Amino acid sequence: MKILFASAPGYGLTLPLIPVVWAARAAGHDVLLATTAEIAEVSARAGLPVVDVFPGRDVWTDLLATIKDGAAPDPDEPEEYRIARQHQGPFGLFTAAMTEGTIEAGRAFGADLVVYPSDHGTGALAAAALGVPALEVGNRISWSARDLSWRTEHADFLDSDLVTLMREKLGIGDAPVNVIARIDPRAPSMGGLRADEEPADERDGAPWWPMQFVPYNGGSVLPEWALRKLQRPRVAVTLGTVVPAMSGISSLKVVLDALGGMDVEVILAAGAADVSELGELPENVRSVGYLPLSAFLPECSAIVHHGGSGTTAAPLFYGVPQLVLPSFADNPMSAERVVERGVGLSHDPSAVDVETLRKLVRRLFEEDSFAVAAAEVRAEIAGQPSPSDVIARAVAALG
Template identity: 25%
Template structure:
């Protein structure tokens, strides 16, 4: 029986791209699919061939974030403390005992590495203020649309907590889609366990307070199912994220990078081993995630100029114009369709974004990671443990260090072997088409009669 499925995406293109193959699989299986998004993402959604439902504010999310920073409601992000706290959070997380997401045994000692004060700080200063920027303008419109359209299943990106609130308002089943190791689940499990150990006067839950104010408005009580979902869909290989119980569904990553045209240079064999280098949107859109200045990029290009390789660097035109020199072994492009370019590459240098990391794992491409993303510690450790790549902390990047690491990736076949092992693991996971029956059962089990 065909059901109505509502996808809810944040305004970041790469997060929406992460949902597209699954949305299309449900649609081609005969289900009625809609994508709820803010107005600034509507064109991106419709270009994918899916049907958009505009919800929320017309004000771009970056403008809202800047305004919140200026008025003090969005505290500055301390990336060092955040990375350290998230590294500790994964050691505190009790595993779920089943689909309800209740705490069972512990991953390590749940009392170790992360204090109650750090946990409250993570929610109060980092998670909730940023979640409010992305979600507070969505709730009213999203619930109104859901009450009108009556979806049976809501699939939401892990950043769009307005999705499960809307699902709860209409009694729909809902599944969240992660874009990294399941930090949210692990932190939440550890937080609830640790909160229970505190005296009553010290217990406070910023996330439940915020979401509870919205569920009360829409006529029902907050529950942990809102943040844990009825199921969690994870596109990383099991060796990266681990097993979080029966409600954790693995899914093979299928690349969608937006509209793409194969460039002429990609039709010819590379003259030397090809290396793709990308710094993502951090170069222009989110300065707090920027891993290299344009001066550092120039230093890297000069340092690797003598290597026998073809370097393909994606760089916005505004930044390309600031370079003094482009070595002969370097090709600079505005955009490269990763799913088409990476299979031709011997290595990749990148900033650690989820879509970039997914594409490299799928292609079996050895990686050099230079990243400030919140899950940097996990990605760096994963590459080291699997032998699939190397990493350099952003504050330690120099041209010679990049050259040394890149030469190792190109010369040592063990890195390719490690990347190939992960690729095989990725390909062993269910495709989006293969996951559709699971989601149909989820809708039948938890959705409205």
């Protein structure tokens, strides 16, 4: 079977899908990932065949510029791109830019099935245009398309002028999206499904299937220290990839000042951000740039982060308590899930000071309930059907 995977060009939107692509390839299926911008190269480095469906322009850079500076009019832009920039937010922009190229790639590839994240409208439109079944995969720890909050947030887009325009422009018309199933990768106690629970989606009757979340955040040659026996507790600190690009890393100053006064080893994963603005780092802080969380997170006693969906989900997989300082987008909802389940704590980053942050981290170390809850969620995740199980089931459903 030939399976087209379609995903938006963001780390947090694509990386959770990569283990599902691997599962399909390992099962002997031909796979192709349709994305664009920096994520095309990132996905290729994961060992996947990738097609850049919007090579003439960096839509991710366009998105950041739109959010930072507003939607500046451009008379040379196609209508759908202009509408998306002004009214439809990031996912509308991806739909406007990537749908035509994704359909062309799927047609040339001869796709029998399209797999896409719930947020990526391009995948659904491509499946409709190609006349093939679709498998929709949730990729957020804080909410999913089963939740009222998600439906409220996305209702206008799913039935928007932009989608109508794209259907008309690309000749899709009223062709339906034949969704064979929707996947919820959250642990049951974090809002997900039990292994024996598979409700029908009220929109179209498609079943919901549970799936084990498997973190992927890149590969690397491990540094020597990553395998060394720990002499003191290790704490991970990261703001992901979007927050540094949007807001900088100045918010890390108070975090590092707080952890610098504690008897811990701190791993600062700030990606490509220039950490020199933070001044001289404390002696116990190791700045590693972009190093996959999986290289050091399993040995951590805690992680301090911004609340990105993938960054929140990874410590759940490894059973690591977390402190969330939520930024924007779905970050506050991720923080709420963490606190409600008891796997960590949260605080407003604009109001946190050094002493408060130290107290919060000490609580994660000293109060057993956080480690116990994190271990419980880890066990839940391990008991869910694997991506391989889900791919096999999807193929069986197609006969």
